[in-house]
Amino acid sequence: MTIKNKSTKEEFIKGNLVNKEIQLSTNCITGDRDHLLDKLRQAFKKAKKIDIIVAFLMESGVRLLEKDLKDVLNRNVPIRILTGNYLNITQPQALYLLKDILKDRVDLRFYNISGKSFHPKAYIFEYDNKDGDIFIGSSNISKSALTSGIEWNYRIRKEDNELDFQCYKDIFEDLFNNKSIIVDDNELDKYSKSWRKPKLFFDMENKEKTEEKIISYPKPKDAQIEALYKLKKFREEGFDRGIVVAATGIGKTYLAAFDSSKYNKVLFVAHRQEILNQAETSFRIVRKTNNTGFFSGNRKDRNKDVLFATVQTLGQKQYLCDDYFKEDEFDYIIIDEFHHAVADNYQNILDYFKPKFLLGLTATPERMDNRDVFEICNHNVVYEVRLKEAINKGWLTPFRYYGIYDDVDYNNISFKNGKYDDKELEEALMINKRGDLILKHYNKYHSKRALGFCSSRNHANYMAKYFSEKGIPACAVLSGEKLEYCIGRKEALKKFNSGEIKVIFSVDMFNEGLDVPSVDMVMFLRPTQSSTIFLQQLGRGLRKHKNKKYVNVLDFIGNYKKANLIPFLLTGVIKNIDEKSKKTIIPTEEDFPEDCHIDFDFRLVDIFKKMREEQKKIIDLVIEEYYRIKHELKRRPTRLDMYKYIDDNIYNNIRTKSKINIFNDYLGFLNKLEELDEEENRFIGTKAHDFIVKIETTAMTKTYKMPLLLAFYNNGDFKLKVSEEEIYLSFKEFYKKPSNAVDLIRDKNGKNYKEWGREEYLKVAKNPRNAFINTAKEFFIDKGETYEITDELEDYVKNKYFISHFKDVIDYKTSEFYKKRLEKREELNK
Structure with missing residues (x-):
């Protein structure tokens, strides 16, 4: 029969394929009606030895095989895995998860012959009766490859074809033993630090996330997997306290909930009730318990599995006694926003309790007063992923940054002890000319949900009024006595999420503890001289959200102190920025996170250049630091005081110069x-x-x-x-x-x-x-x-x-x- 019409021909073929039952060998896996996952699970159950060789591994695939891998571990089955690291397709968190599940039972390696492609996909199982199976074909270890994609694989049974079975086995032995490197913790750390999300990953990720079942509790993901692995190893080495430094949006609260889940009694400390409320929800989900309580304000719960406390309440010495809590009351203590931990009430808590483990969480450990947060945990940073790395890995949203020239002359505003006079600054910023400039640039980028950070309560109220009068629904969210355009935080967030309010102005209420992934614009409306505050505020817009490709950042910059450091803060690397700013005005494109756009008004470049030329000699800066620290401490600083509180960039300048190193x-x-x-x-x-x-x-x-x-x-x-x-x-x-x-x-x-x-x-x-x-x-x-x-x-x-x-x-x-x-x-x- 001849079919001339193309569409009729296609219908004929399709109909025949649907109506005719295709007879497949039990050795054929095509991914149409059956998938490789079920076959692998059967093989895992009876295997006495397992070898796997795949071009790449993804977290989704390891998750699918988690129960099977745990069974392998419990039965002491040796397992070897050889994978590729070409083009960064293999996810570091997939490898961390594998090592966490299989511990020392797995021998994990990277193929290590440069210039030669590596695309094998084979699963080799050996059984008790000297029989075995090899599944060979197109499936890597990923969810789509094992469960939903059209993937062709074929089973070679040893008893049917021993020659071919042995051939593949011998080649695997050669590749594994002679053309690979061992993925130990150091090698995995290096791979993770250098890993960047490849462009082709976005399509692959979409496939991995389709048709996922809604579950009642979450699983660790991305950075959380890596951090949990590091925390476990850290405790095995005998440490009892450490810090996790992770950019805003990584999910530090869930990380703490996962890591503390095996401890009986847990204390979570934060400085805002809103943070505690969000954390309590996360912990209840992870631990599957309602035995939680709060210790703050008028509520003084005790004898709970997980207690959430404000530092302002628990840090009072009247509560730090046997009448309320024993020193060893809690097995695990979490201090959220750990950069606050040098404050007295935090110190009271840290000095009193003796937990089995203490975890500090922060996105920004560097403080504007230079007090050393790291020192509290003896510089034990367990895991660290900063802004640039998190964006490069696809864990945070890229930003489009616009440095906008602001003609406020900060030279006319009094500056003392590291800050501008509040009243004078307020007067300079609360003028209609500046309001017009801000509104003009706001309208340019069609924001649906924006945050504006202001210098004072009056400034935030002024901006909310200004925008509202221009037809942009706006409000101010402030602590303390309410002003005209100020509404409560809870009400503001509800209206913000619904779209009833388009802009929220605040001073510092939203620096921390805000979880609104849909924020698409952040506006800096005040001089920001603290790297910590700058990165906190930038981080408010970086949390990932459906259909959000980037966040717009509008920074209104004048000739204020340290303005020339802003380009370097955008790299996400704070260390040595003073020294870097002396060598160049703007970092190179490679220094910024990938897929981020940075644009400075040419007049700002001139300001930065002038500031660079006016920078003081390093010894003069050291002396200034000495007197600043003396003023804060109200006494002469010791060596340890100077070391703890001196500006990091100044210290890094003098540490290798013996003639000006005051610590010598x-x-x-x-x-x-x-x-x-x-x-x-x-x-x-x-x-x-x-x-x-x-x-x-x-x-x-x-x-x-x-x-x-x-x-x-x-x-x-x-x-x-x-x-x-x-x-x-x-x-x-x-x-x-x-x-x-x-x-x-x-x-x-x-x-x-x-x-x-x-x-x-x-x-x-x-x-x-x-x-x-x-x-x-x-x-x-x-x-x-x-x-x-x-x-x-x-x-x-x-x-x-x-x-x-x-x-x-x-x-x-x-x-x-x-x-x-x-x-x-x-x-x-x-």
């Missing part, structure tokens, strides 16, 4: 500023001064020197001679703190340090004893059973100033060591 001779620095007491002045140029400098500049690759020095310090009763017993007790006390014990834990001979006695600790103490003899022999004497400091210091060691400076050096050097250890870890992950 802090006494000398204080002397030049005429900040020493009369009695302290007598130390200058003496043997005691030389000794302090020697300790300040001693090299530290491990913490071992500190407990040795603490033995001499003797809790303030300084000794020139210490016995081996005293050295042993000092080491034992020092290493009770898990963060101090990292060097021991990571040494193969030190993993059981908690069981150590005198002999083991004295063996470790030999290292610093020998080091000081080699590098400071003019001060230290080793007599075997005793370790001594030269009697030339005898006239000084009982002096309270000498003892104070000595202890300050130990505290500073320990804190410095923690920070350097963190930096080394970050460097390894690049």
